[in-house]
Amino acid sequence: MNQEKTISRQELTEFYEPLLKGYSESFKTKINTIENITKTVFNDANEVTIDQLKDFCHTSNDNFLKSMIDRLIGVREIIYCRENNLELKMLAVWRLISNSIRLIPSEFTISSIGSQGFLSIPLYKTDKPLEAFDFIRLHIWDDSLDKYMDLQKCEDFSIHSHTFFAKSWIITGQIINNRYEFDLNSSNSKHSFFEVVYNDSLNQVNQHSSKAVNKGKNAELIKVSEEIHYESGYYEIKPSKLHKSGHKNSPLCSATFFSFTGKDGLGKSFVIGPKEITESEINRKMNIDPIYLLDKIDKQL
Incomplete structure (x- = not known):
């Protein structure tokens, strides 16, 4: 793996709260x-x-x-490779993240359907200040x-932009x-253009539902590229730039590690939808046990 070979007491402390945000509230107990x-x-060391951290995991009885330690090592590698423009060792990181989910009962994992139709499992989040945002x-x-x-709603509101570099x-x-321009x-x-308004939720990482509200700002969409990205590849999206993502692998599944960061500038987040719709609510199914999907990915790998 590419990351620094040692981790300090201070760095582990700094990772603790952002990692906790990727688990359910009950995990904190x-x-x-x-x-x-x-x-x-x-x-007594600093x-x-x-390798010592991995050895500790193998001998500990505390799942x-x-x-958390497996997730720490995996997330740390993702961040290190992103910030140093290095190739991500996908299989090694996948094993760490997958194991971090498998080690604990499913009720401690946050897993919900995102508005774009994929299962979303948060792993790490720090959001203060926005310029240091990392998700x-x-x-x-x-x-x-x-x-x-509702597949029609997913299709209607699939084109969107992000506040952060993705x-x-x-x-x-x-x-x-x-990718699209307008x-x-x-x-x-x-x-x-639609504004997405989220409901109040017990968990601040994945929301239960959201509402897209028409802002009365009409536009013609112009598709500027069609891309397909394959295993071990990657793609990037600048802040404020419109795009639409999906997968082309049925009946097999597709999976990605996805990151937002505020370190590369901030933009505006908005959604594009049919102009005749005033507003549309999207309910999100929460707490879907992801283990069968992890098994399916392992078989594909």
Whole structure:
């Protein structure tokens, strides 16, 4: 793996809260405090090697801590490769992240259907300040998820932009990424800009539902590229740029590690939808047990 070979007590402490945000609220009742974890992992040392951290996982009987440590090593590798423009060792990171989900009962994993039709599992989030925003998720596309969604709504509101720079690494399958521009002065506009309003939720990482509200700003959409990205590849999306993603691998599934970061500038997030629609609510199915999908990915790999 590419990341630094050692991790300090301070770095582990800094990762603790962002990693916790990738688990359910009930996970917090099971995991040790960061003070107890650092005492257990480091003893009297100020740093340990990644190999020592892995050895600790193999000998520990605490599956909640083992899950967090595996996720720490995997997420740290994603961030390190992104920020240093290095190739991500996909299989090694997949094994760490997959194991972090398998080690604990499914009720401790946040997994819900995103508005674009994929299963979203948050892994890490830090959001203060916005310029240091970092959010990493596992995305899985599979035909079995269709029953949880209104497919027409997903299609109607599939073209969108992000506030943050996004990068997506393909673990398996084939990911479609189409890019768009728009013309506000066109007499041939069939779409409008929509603002997405989220409901109040017990969890601040994945929401239960959202509402797209027409802002009365019409535009003609212009598709500028069609892309297909394959296993071990990646694609990037700049802030404010319109795109539409999906997968082209049925009946097999597709999966990616997806990251947002505020370190490369901020933009505007908006959704494009049919101009004749005033508003549309999207309900999201929460707490889908992802293990059968992890098994399916493992078979493909």
